[in-house]
Amino acid sequence: MLIDIDPDSESPLYQQLHDQVVEAIADGTLQPGDALASVRQLAGQFGINSATVGKGYELLRQEGLVRTSRRSGSVVARGPADEPTPGFEPGWTARLRTLLAEAVAHGMTDAAIRGTADSLLTDFAAHRTDPGRSAS
Amino acid sequence: MIAFVLVFAPVFTALFGLLFSAIIALRPPGLPLSVRVPQSHIGDPFVLTAIRRFRWGLVLAWLVTAALTAVLAFTGAAPLAAVLPVLLYTALSILDLVLSRRVIIRAKREGNWFEGVPVRVSAQLTPPAYRHPPIIWPALAAVVLAVAVAVDVALYPNLPDPIPVHFNVAGDADRWAAKSVWSVFGILIIGAAVVVLLSVISVFAARYAARTQADDTAQQATLRTQVQRTLLTSMLSELAFVIALGISAIELSQRLLPEARWTVAACAIGLVVLVMVVVIGNVARARVQLQPANVRDPRTPRPDAVDDDQHWKGGLLYVNRDDPALLVPRRFGLGWTLNLGRPGGIAITILLLLAIAAIVASVILLAHGR
Numbered sequence: 001m002l003i004d005i006d007p008d009s010e011s012p013l014y015q016q017l018h019d020q021v022v023e024a025i026a027d028g029t030l031q032p033g034d035a036l037a038s039v040r041q042l043a044g045q046f047g048i049n050s051a052t053v054g055k056g057y058e059l060l061r062q063e064g065l066v067r068t069s070r071r072s073g074s075v076v077a078r079g080p081a082d083e084p085t086p087g088f089e090p091g092w093t094a095r096l097r098t099l100l101a102e103a104v105a106h107g108m109t110d111a112a113i114r115g116t117a118d119s120l121l122t123d124f125a126a127h128r129t130d131p132g133r134s135a136s
Numbered sequence: 137m138i139a140f141v142l143v144f145a146p147v148f149t150a151l152f153g154l155l156f157s158a159i160i161a162l163r164p165p166g167l168p169l170s171v172r173v174p175q176s177h178i179g180d181p182f183v184l185t186a187i188r189r190f191r192w193g194l195v196l197a198w199l200v201t202a203a204l205t206a207v208l209a210f211t212g213a214a215p216l217a218a219v220l221p222v223l224l225y226t227a228l229s230i231l232d233l234v235l236s237r238r239v240i241i242r243a244k245r246e247g248n249w250f251e252g253v254p255v256r257v258s259a260q261l262t263p264p265a266y267r268h269p270p271i272i273w274p275a276l277a278a279v280v281l282a283v284a285v286a287v288d289v290a291l292y293p294n295l296p297d298p299i300p301v302h303f304n305v306a307g308d309a310d311r312w313a314a315k316s317v318w319s320v321f322g323i324l325i326i327g328a329a330v331v332v333l334l335s336v337i338s339v340f341a342a343r344y345a346a347r348t349q350a351d352d353t354a355q356q357a358t359l360r361t362q363v364q365r366t367l368l369t370s371m372l373s374e375l376a377f378v379i380a381l382g383i384s385a386i387e388l389s390q391r392l393l394p395e396a397r398w399t400v401a402a403c404a405i406g407l408v409v410l411v412m413v414v415v416i417g418n419v420a421r422a423r424v425q426l427q428p429a430n431v432r433d434p435r436t437p438r439p440d441a442v443d444d445d446q447h448w449k450g451g452l453l454y455v456n457r458d459d460p461a462l463l464v465p466r467r468f469g470l471g472w473t474l475n476l477g478r479p480g481g482i483a484i485t486i487l488l489l490l491a492i493a494a495i496v497a498s499v500i501l502l503a504h505g506r
Contacts, residue, residue, distance in 0.1 A: 002354045006255035007442055021261070030262075037263050045259035045345055047459040 001029050005046065013048060017056035025065060025079060028128035032082065036066065036074040063088075080128065140401075145205040146198070151412050153194040156229055156409040158416075159469055160187065161366075161423045162303055164360070165430045170238040170451030170468040173244060174253045174440040175351050175432055182243035186236045193232035201225040233468065234450045241445070256439040258350040264362050269338040269369035277380035279330045284324055284384035291391055295320060300390075308397065327383035331360055334376040341368035346465050348443040356429040363429070365420040368471060374414045382407030419470075447477075465492040 001024055005016050034119040036042075041052035043050040057074060065087050067077035078085070088089055103113050152485055168183045170189055177183065201221040208217035300309030301319055305355070313319040334419040344365045348357045382403060389399035454464050457477040462484075466473045474481040 001261050002258050002348065002352075002357060003261050004350060006254075007397060008255075024261075035264060036261055037259070041263065041345060042259055042261070044461045045348055046257055047347070047461060047464070048257075049460055050397050073203055079274070 013052050014056035018059045027124045030076045032074045032079040038073055104131050142364050144211050146202045148202050153198050158419050166351050168317040169466040171237050171240040172443045172445050174249055174436050177249050183240055190236035225492035234465055254439045255349040255442045258348040260348055260357055264358050266343055269342045269347035269373055273377040274335045279378040280384040281328055281380050284387045286301045306399050326374040327380055331376045331380050334372045338369045338372035359429045363422050363425045367418055378410040378414055
């Protein structure tokens with residue numbers, strides 16, 4: 001799969017890398033056990049500092065989404081079908097609270113917010129069952 | 137001799153020109169003549185004009201080179217006539233590239249081709265798995281070199297002392313050396329070293345990761361990496377075999393048919409022809425394999441690549457202080473180029489230039505100092 005980094009975005013490069021890996025796990029593009037390029041390979045391909053890529057991988061490791069071992073390198077550690085990651089929810093709820101508050105403050109109705117969330121979740125699920133449906 | 141020179145330089149430069157021209161199709165469509173253009177301008181009239189101009193420039197350079205060859209050959213500077221035109225042709229084709237790409241650069245700047253175009257830097261998170269380069273060619277190379285060594289060992293007691301080590305173009309021995317392991321096996325030792333070097337580079341080439349073009353889809357990026365890996369590894373390992381074959385043939389013909397004057401020259405010409413066949417055959421195959429990667433399908437839209445022209449001097453030399461990579465894939469041509477924006481890249485380039493200068497100097501000294 002491809003990672004597309006927007007050099008002009010306000011979001012830092014490591015964050016963009018992290019976000020795209022998380023989305024790929026959610027929609028099944030990346031499966032548990034899939035091997036990821038090493039930090040050096042990826043930095044070499046992007047032409048950016050290894051430390052930046054390393055930071056993105058470190059974040060994914062802390063969240064338990066990626067596992068790195070000396071023997072097999074970095075692999076995807078879990079998928080949507082696995083048991084929920086323990087201790088994950090409180091932090092996520094706090095961030096979601098901010099996002100929802102943003103939507104409410106900007107005048108989105110509760111129904112519109114639920115509709116958007118539903119359609120995004122449906123997209124992830126549809127892509128998981130039929131990966132050819134949208135281009136990865 | 138004159139006939140040989142008159143044929144050799146023009147044929148060699150013509151094949152070189154064809155190769156140079158064929159390489160255009162190996163490049164991603166967003167990099168015509170090593171200039172970055174957005175997808176909306178891949179078929180731009182300025183781009184097509186520049187490519188046409190580049191191809192005509194190669195033809196013109198060939199005519200100039202052929203004329204120089206004829207002049208040198210008929211004024212009696214025959215050995216020079218075999219080498220100088222090839223160097224001139226290389227210089228002229230680089231000049232041709234630098235001048236032709238200016239057409240695209242100017243049009244791009246004046247037309248603001250990248251204004252408002254979304255750009256991304258892309259990379260493959262799950263690169264194609266590493267596969268060992270084929271072992272068959274280096275193995276066959278070792279076999280033919282071993283045969284030549286075995287013949288030399290068997291003949292060693294009966295070889296003359298001093299032994300001829302160099303022949304002029306007419307096939308007459310013009311330099312001798314005292315019989316020793318080096319003067320008898322020297323060319324085979326050099327051949328073995330070349331085979332080992334090419335095989336080592338082919339292992340590196342099997343890990344080659346082409347820089348992903350943001351306008352490629354994931355499948356196209358994978359195909360691009362795989363085709364370039366196969367191209368480099370199979371070309372290098374086949375070259376290792378062809379060179380071993382040529383060197384062994386020269387050695388065997390010299391030992392077994394020392395009286396025949398044409399054998400060494402025939403083997404040398406055969407070697408050059410085989411090298412060209414291997415290179416052109418591999419490039420032609422890669423061109424066909426790469427075609428699906430160069431299609432831009434509007435049903436699967438992709439962002440454009442970042443305009444990184446400022447890092448590519450003349451489209452050939454890479455200078456980027458912010459890129460930690462020392463070796464980067466070439467933008468035009470095959471293989472890698474050094475990042476001259478890093479101290480290590482500059483140091484290696486200086487060492488390489490010194491090594492080439494030393495080789496050229498020692499060849500000239502040997503030729504004149506006997």
